[in-house]
Amino acid sequence: MAEEKFDAIIVGGGIAGTIASYLLAKEGLEVLLVERGNFAGSKNVSGGRIYSHSLEKIFPNFAQEAPVERKIVREKISLMTESSSVTLDFYSDALGKQGSDAYSVLRSVFDQWLAEKAEEAGVQIITGIRVDDLIMRDGKVCGVIAGGDELEANVTILADGVNSTLAQKIGLRGELAPNQVSVGAKEVIELPGNVINDRFNCRDGEGSSWLFAGVPSGGRIGGGFLYTNKESISMGIVCTLSDLVNSEKTVPQLLEDFKQHPIIEPLIKGGKIVEYSGHLVPEGGLEMVPKLVGDGVLVVGDAAGFCINVGYAVRGMDLAVTSAECAAKAVLAAKEEQDYSEASLNAYRANLDGSYLMKDLHLFKKLPHxxxxxxxxxxxxxxxxxxxxxxxxxxxxxxxxxxxxxxxxxxxxxxxxxxxxxxxxxxxxx
Missing domain, CATH: 1.10.287 (Helix Hairpins)
Incomplete structure (x- = not known):
């Protein structure tokens, strides 16, 4: 493998990396995806909700095949104090219409399905290997160094998460500012499907998204979240890193207090914790978006800071899909011209600017402040x-x-x- 040169190497097997690899391989490119976890999705953490509009363009009717959990048809937002909760509860059939619907997902399962689709398209995937560095020649990225091997490629796509040390090493971004990221802690609590239906007033296949502001984050920037799955509940908290230094409670304690709240405790009673995870979440909006393009390299997904939190909705996975699609189009155009310079790959930025992604980031650019x-x-x-x-x-x-x-x-x-x-x-x- 060390002597083989790929058209593209993707670092990271999350949604952005896997979609980019799939789209390139589908067009006949030789693509390698390197994932440091034991399988795609093993290192990926999110609240657990994907808006379908971007993925529908790539896999029409994907929800009929993909391992989605429940279609979200009920939105709840709560202002929570220590002993009370004031909740807005919105139900609508419009939330479930194809193309504008959303689904709860378990990333460890959903991302493996995406990886299988990528492999079917011809992507070579290696797991359990960390990319330690990038191959640099005359200021151009020419591949990766992973597991002691040098793997060369015409273009490298960085999809290695919000704390992308590789993008930092080559100067595409600096250190993350504490106010630009949140620490998220999440548990998946197993419950029978009929119990979930009864407690959340759901029908089979339908579910709720529930966001909380107030005490879940200790009265500081952040909040709590809860999503219903087929036979489990994904729930957790997020707290802005800059605020945590002044918090009297640790993140695990905040999560435990959230679970014991009189509104939450009856909902998870009798449940079994089957997963616990923590993760950094991009929260800085447009301000934290780094330089996205270099000679032979692109940055996508969380590594690019693509996340929108407007309080009543949190979006990341649909942005990851769109950024991957925009990157893949730029790489395909670069291959046609046999030009992988920054000037050529800047088509990626142009593609993003023409999409809803950058328009939405600009719309909400003042909200984090x-x-x-x-x-x-x-x-x-x-x-x-x-x-x-x-x-x-x-x-x-x-x-x-x-x-x-x-x-x-x-x-x-x-x-x-x-x-x-x-x-x-x-x-x-x-």
Missing amino acids: FMENTPRIFNGYPQMVADILNDMFVVSGQPATPPMKTAFKHVRKIGITNLIMDGLRGARSI
Whole structure:
């Protein structure tokens, strides 16, 4: 293998890397994918939800074959305090329409299916091998060094996750800033499918996405998440790294407290933990996107910082698919011209700019700063809303207070000016 030169080498067997390899091999290129885990998906962690629109373009009707868990037809968002939760619950058949639907997935299973598709297309996949370095000649990436072997390629695609040391080594990006990433901790809790249906008011094959703000992240930037699978629940928390230094609790303790919350505990009662994992999550939005192209090299997926968190939705997997597709198109064009220079491969950036991906990142580019500079979103406002509703719904036999007066009493604790200014800044950030 050391003497063979590939058209493309992809580093990382997550969604972005596997899709890129599949698209290139399908067009007849000699492609090698190197994954450091024992199998594709073994090192990949996410909340567990994929929006289908981007993958539908590559595998039409993929959900009929792929090992998806449940179609998400119910969206929930909760503001959570230590002892209460205020929840918006949205159900709609429109959430399940093909092309705009979303599914819960277990990455260790789903990514293996993608890898099988890549192998069927002709991709050579080697697992359990770490890429230690890149082969550099006259400033151009000419392949990888892995397992003591030098493997050469016309182009190398870095899909090695948010903490891409390879992109850093060749100067495509610097050190990650603590405010640009979150630490995520996740558990998969096994429960019978009929129990999940009953507890989450679901039908077979349908499920819920549930996001939480407030105490799950200790009142700091971040939150909790919960997704229903066929016979398990994926749940966890994410906390911005820069905020964790001031936290009185560790991430494992925050996760355990989240599980013991009076809203959550009945939902997972009797369940068995079958998986525990932790991961860095890109949170910086457009600001953390590195230089994406060099001579002989492209950066895709989480390694490129492609993630959008707007509070009511978290997107990463659909962006990974689209970035892989844009990269593959650029590599195919470069092969046709036999030019793998940065100037030629910049077609990747042009493809991204023409897609929804960069348009959405630009739309929400101010949102990370807004959340970072408005901690009341994660501490003051959940408590304010809970206090207002507590006064409205608790009947103690005391004379009732006009609802507006009740609400104003708690709004004053936040400050009317703060409330107005936060609203204006939030609107401007999107």
